[in-house]
Amino acid sequence: MDAGAGPLEHPAQQDYEERLIQRIRDGEHEAFYVLIRPYEKRVYAAALALLRNGADAEDCAQEAVLKALKNIRQFRSEAKFSTWLIQIAVNEARMRRRKQRSDLIEPIEKDLAEESTYAPREFADWREIPSETLERKEVREKLAEALSSIGEIYREVFVLRDMEQLSIEETAKALGISTASVKTRLLRARLMLRDLLAPGLGGPWSRDLSFAKGVKPW
Amino acid sequence: MVINCERVWREVSDYLDGEVDPELKAAIEEHVLGCQRCTAVVDGLRNVVQLYGDERMMEVPAGFSRRLHQRLEGDMSRSRRTFLGWAVAAAASVLVAGGIEVARSSVFGRPSLRSEHARPSNRVPPDMMVIVAEDGKTFHVAGCPFIHDKPRLRTIPAREAEQEGYAPCVRCMKKYLDATASSGANPPNEKLA
Numbered sequence: 001m002d003a004g005a006g007p008l009e010h011p012a013q014q015d016y017e018e019r020l021i022q023r024i025r026d027g028e029h030e031a032f033y034v035l036i037r038p039y040e041k042r043v044y045a046a047a048l049a050l051l052r053n054g055a056d057a058e059d060c061a062q063e064a065v066l067k068a069l070k071n072i073r074q075f076r077s078e079a080k081f082s083t084w085l086i087q088i089a090v091n092e093a094r095m096r097r098r099k100q101r102s103d104l105i106e107p108i109e110k111d112l113a114e115e116s117t118y119a120p121r122e123f124a125d126w127r128e129i130p131s132e133t134l135e136r137k138e139v140r141e142k143l144a145e146a147l148s149s150i151g152e153i154y155r156e157v158f159v160l161r162d163m164e165q166l167s168i169e170e171t172a173k174a175l176g177i178s179t180a181s182v183k184t185r186l187l188r189a190r191l192m193l194r195d196l197l198a199p200g201l202g203g204p205w206s207r208d209l210s211f212a213k214g215v216k217p218w
Numbered sequence: 219m220v221i222n223c224e225r226v227w228r229e230v231s232d233y234l235d236g237e238v239d240p241e242l243k244a245a246i247e248e249h250v251l252g253c254q255r256c257t258a259v260v261d262g263l264r265n266v267v268q269l270y271g272d273e274r275m276m277e278v279p280a281g282f283s284r285r286l287h288q289r290l291e292g293d294m295s296r297s298r299r300t301f302l303g304w305a306v307a308a309a310a311s312v313l314v315a316g317g318i319e320v321a322r323s324s325v326f327g328r329p330s331l332r333s334e335h336a337r338p339s340n341r342v343p344p345d346m347m348v349i350v351a352e353d354g355k356t357f358h359v360a361g362c363p364f365i366h367d368k369p370r371l372r373t374i375p376a377r378e379a380e381q382e383g384y385a386p387c388v389r390c391m392k393k394y395l396d397a398t399a400s401s402g403a404n405p406p407n408e409k410l411a
Contacts, residue, residue, distance in 0.1 A: 029294050032285065040283055041276040054279055061282075062289045068318045069290070120227055126262040131355060134274040141267060162270050165388055168235070187231035193270070194262040 017081045024072050032069050039082050040065075043089045050093035050161035052148050060096055064089035085162055087174045090156070118188045122198040131141055146196040150189055157182055158189035219245040226256045235365045236393050264364060270310050271388065276297055341387055344377035350384050362390035 006050055023031040036043075048217065049055035068075075068085050075084055107138050147155060160171040168186075174181045219241055226249055232238050233246050250256045269275070342348075348357040352370040357379040364387055365371065376386075386392075 032290070037281045040286060041273075041278050043284060044278045045276040057283070058279060058282060062286050065286060065290065066293055069293070117224070117228060119224070120255075120259050120262075122262075123258045124264055125254075125258050130353075131268070134269065134272050140275060140277070143275060147270070158270070162267050163275060165271065168237075183232060183237070185288055188229070190231050190266050191259075192229070192262050197266065198258070198262050213319070 003147065014077075014080065018077055021072060021075060021077075021081065024069070029069070032072075035081065036065055036085070040084060044063070045163055046086050046089045046159060047093045049147070049155055050097060050152075051088065056096065057093075060093050064092045065179060067092065083166060083170050083174075086160070086166065088131055090160070090174050104189070116193050120191055120195060122195045123159065124198045126194070126198045142199070147194055150192050153186050154189035154192065157185040158193070162190070163188055221245045221249050223249075223253060223256055226250065226253075229260060230260055233260075234263060234267060234389075236363070236390065245408055258265075260363075268364070304403075342376045342380075342391060343373060346376045347373050348376050348379050348391075349373055350379050350382070355384065356387040357384040357391070359386045359390040359394045364389055 017035060020031045024035065026196045040061075044057055044061040047060040047064065048054065051057045051060060064085070067088050071088075075081065147158070150158070156175060158169060160166045161168065162176055166174065166177050168182050171186075172182045175182070221242075229238055229246060238246070241269060246260075250260055271392060280288070325333055347360075349360055349362070349365055350357045350372050351365065354365075355363070357376065360366050360373075374382075
């Protein structure tokens with residue numbers, strides 16, 4: 001029923017994708033290029049969020065796309081192709097992360113904080129930011145840096161929900177956690193990012209950016 | 219219902235996602251009106267969601283598409299090894315790569331669309347009344363938490379909003395359309411509260 005979960009999609013888009021998928025299943029593999037083209041960035045973004053390393057993320061994204069092609073017959077049209085593809089990328093990234101970790105000493109992840117409430121620390125006024133701000137590379141880099149600094153369990157929920165625009169249910173399914181956990185982690189991720197980014201004393205914006213001396217970047 | 223700051227901080231994320239009941243929504247809005255700290259929290263969270271939700275935050279390294287397609291080509295040609303298949307694949311990848319360049323340049327030439335996610339959808343009934351802000355980029359259902367506290371809001375039909383270059387808000391419009399689609403109801407004309 002939740003056909004519109006994620007980005008707003010043209011209803012014709014899904015029909016079009018279903019026809020492409022049928023052509024691929026019939027052996028016309030070249031149609032796969034057309035099918036994945038709109039989602040390449042999203043696959044890479046999901047992999048990068050989980051792996052935090054560009055080269056690993058690229059290899060992971062390629063592998064995920066290849067797996068999608070190989071398993072295209074298993075795709076069921078009641079799901080959206082984009083969601084299915086992102087889920088493959090998430091699984092691939094998680095598998096690699098586990099493998100990387102097994103080579104290292106297992107980090108002790110204490111997420112006691114998940115049960116306790118997170119109170120905002122930063123109350124600087126942060127009015128609407130014009131989206132043109134994102135044309136500036138240093139702003140995008142600051143946002144990416146803040147995102148990579150928050151805990152893994154928060155980062156993956158935030159990326160799937162707020163960047164990939166999956167619904168709460170789809171995010172829960174992709175990560176194998178409950179919708180209640182998605183909501184709790186999402187709240188915390190958003191609050192932490194806000195604290196990291198809201199301009200103010202001690203915030204990374206005021207320390208590192210040349211324009212930050214009394215002038216907000218927006 | 220009267221609520222305190224801590225309650226607002228617990229609910230603020232669900233509030234932005236439209237996941238709170240109308241009574242709590244009203245209570246949050248009333249509290250925020252008179253509380254500078256909570257205004258900062260709600261505004262900041264909204265900024266976080268909007269900034270990270272922008273397509274420009276999804277950058278890929280230079281040559282990413284080309285390398286992906288090369289790997290796919292390699293995989294496909296290994297699996298089939300027919301010259302015709304390879305030629306078609308190579309031609310398709312050139313076309314696709316060209317298409318991506320065209321698409322990229324057209325994205326920058328069309329700043330009116332906030333993101334690819336928010337491309338106009340014919341699911342929005344053209345006569346439905348929606349809210350736009352003069353300096354905004356998206357149109358909303360009345361009451362959407364993503365309408366910033368703006369002085370110049372207009373209520374216009376969706377058709378006009380799209381003609382003027384506004385894209386549907388990925389949050390409220392999607393939720394609204396899903397709800398009307400599942401209830402089978404005709405979308406009523408929304409009024410400004």
